[in-house]
Amino acid sequence: MKKKNAIIYILLILGALMMIVPFGWMLVVAFTNADITYNMTLKNIWNSLSLNSFRTVFSQYNTGRYLFNSVFVSLMATAGQILICAMSGFVFARIEFRHKEKLFLLYLATMMIPVQATVIPQYILMNKMNLINTYIALFLPGMFNAFGTFLMRQYFKSIPAALEEAACIDGAGFIRIFFQIMLPLSKPGLAVLAVTGFMGAWNDFLWPLLVASDDLHTTLPLFLSQLQGRWYVDWSVLMSATLISVLPILLVYIFAQKYFIEGIQNTGIK
Amino acid sequence: MYKSRKKIILTFLLPSFLGLLVFKVFSMLYSLYISFTDWNLFGDPNFIGIRNYMDIFQDERFYQALKNTLLFITGYLPSVLIVSLGLAMLLNSKVKKVTLFRGLFFLPVISSWVAISMIWKGMLNPEFGIINTIIRFFGGNGPAWLQNPSYVMPAIIMTSVWKDIGFLAIIFLGGLQGISQTYYEAAQIDCAGPWQRFTKITLPLLSPTTFYVLILSIINSFQVFDQIWVMTSGEPTADLVPVMVTEIYRNSFRYQRMGYSTALSWVLFGIIILVTVIQNVLQKKWVHYDD
Numbered sequence: 001m002k003k004k005n006a007i008i009y010i011l012l013i014l015g016a017l018m019m020i021v022p023f024g025w026m027l028v029v030a031f032t033n034a035d036i037t038y039n040m041t042l043k044n045i046w047n048s049l050s051l052n053s054f055r056t057v058f059s060q061y062n063t064g065r066y067l068f069n070s071v072f073v074s075l076m077a078t079a080g081q082i083l084i085c086a087m088s089g090f091v092f093a094r095i096e097f098r099h100k101e102k103l104f105l106l107y108l109a110t111m112m113i114p115v116q117a118t119v120i121p122q123y124i125l126m127n128k129m130n131l132i133n134t135y136i137a138l139f140l141p142g143m144f145n146a147f148g149t150f151l152m153r154q155y156f157k158s159i160p161a162a163l164e165e166a167a168c169i170d171g172a173g174f175i176r177i178f179f180q181i182m183l184p185l186s187k188p189g190l191a192v193l194a195v196t197g198f199m200g201a202w203n204d205f206l207w208p209l210l211v212a213s214d215d216l217h218t219t220l221p222l223f224l225s226q227l228q229g230r231w232y233v234d235w236s237v238l239m240s241a242t243l244i245s246v247l248p249i250l251l252v253y254i255f256a257q258k259y260f261i262e263g264i265q266n267t268g269i270k
Numbered sequence: 271m272y273k274s275r276k277k278i279i280l281t282f283l284l285p286s287f288l289g290l291l292v293f294k295v296f297s298m299l300y301s302l303y304i305s306f307t308d309w310n311l312f313g314d315p316n317f318i319g320i321r322n323y324m325d326i327f328q329d330e331r332f333y334q335a336l337k338n339t340l341l342f343i344t345g346y347l348p349s350v351l352i353v354s355l356g357l358a359m360l361l362n363s364k365v366k367k368v369t370l371f372r373g374l375f376f377l378p379v380i381s382s383w384v385a386i387s388m389i390w391k392g393m394l395n396p397e398f399g400i401i402n403t404i405i406r407f408f409g410g411n412g413p414a415w416l417q418n419p420s421y422v423m424p425a426i427i428m429t430s431v432w433k434d435i436g437f438l439a440i441i442f443l444g445g446l447q448g449i450s451q452t453y454y455e456a457a458q459i460d461c462a463g464p465w466q467r468f469t470k471i472t473l474p475l476l477s478p479t480t481f482y483v484l485i486l487s488i489i490n491s492f493q494v495f496d497q498i499w500v501m502t503s504g505e506p507t508a509d510l511v512p513v514m515v516t517e518i519y520r521n522s523f524r525y526q527r528m529g530y531s532t533a534l535s536w537v538l539f540g541i542i543i544l545v546t547v548i549q550n551v552l553q554k555k556w557v558h559y560d561d
Contacts, residue, residue, distance in 0.1 A: 022390065113298050116538055117539055118294060122297050144290050205499075261372075
């Protein structure tokens, strides 16, 4: 048994090393200067530790702005998605109306529509509404997803209706009941929706590539892909920018690891 | 219970209903319509019937993109399935601190493809990249991965496997944890060895999860775009490894051939549906549902 455990540990450590080494390389290159990449000995690394490349990233490029864009767009997309999905999930869980089941099936059916089939018309739509190179274009389409509605409906259904009945008798309206009773009671569901939504928006590349072509609305993934010039790449600057783009989602992950894993096990969305 | 039903439906359901209607349902139908026209973003679309679809099947680049997509899948799928199942079994073993490792394998999953591509461009660099340094250490001579057309696909497959094993392992882990211990206890009594336990208990009882992972990763790999686009951009191989979605992107946003590219996206959708249906038929032969 001891021997078996030792083998498991060795395999896990080897695997973990393979996962960490690329990130470690990113860190080293980001905090040293570009020359170091060709001769990476511990002594050289120690001698050339500096924050210069971060200074370059922020002074020569509009990186502060890109960082703000990414944060703002991801937060708006996440907040909008949570609110819209929770509201519709609440209706499907609690309100009776004609053709409700059919409508719900229709919602689920939209989950099967592939991204490629919708991305070009969505772009054309944004173009027609003169929304190219606006924040609205960046976050609006991401707000609507039937999966979130489905998830929230499941959570709301598990909450006993007696609570709402009591609140109703006390004279609370549906908006109050929704925000003060239902939402606080479904925090785990909201958290799963929040982390998957945020991660999706933060890491998105194709959609911003289509609708944000000016510098003012560039997000971090777009900036990164533009940063590597055709003939010369300053690796330190590139890795500092990469680090800046990974750090926020990493922080979210560290604090909400449970919900990331739950979200992936439940949804298969990454 | 709620008295103002109409008001609730109007305020709570309408936003999501309109959003899905416009951005999903209408967009889908609209793209179907465009695929039968010669629209180029400017001017009016003219109806041209199935010309775009016929063009696709005569286009050399379409077959190249299809071939590369299939090449990606054949390299990526078996390796990512085997490695992530192995990892899930390691993570499922009852050794201490195992959750700490789970967190580490998840780092590439949460990072964006753009960031990962940048890091791996460094790892795969022929002059200072760690991959070639390791190969040199063992006496070999590594290729210029992303600059050489015959090595760029293996490099992208390798990176994709590296990025996705944590993601798929988590799903496999959920499946493994759902297998009742009593089966293994019974096998122990019958003196079944580890390999027998794996092939006679774990694999059959895990098959619903495996099926789900298979469907998920095949759909995802048919839609592969980010890593191909970013890892080859700025390299001499930039236009040499077209896949289905890069072709859709190129045709629509570089050449403004909206009709052709929407038709291409419907062909891709058709292929994905076909593969999924075939898998659904085949699964009856190998997926065991435990009732």
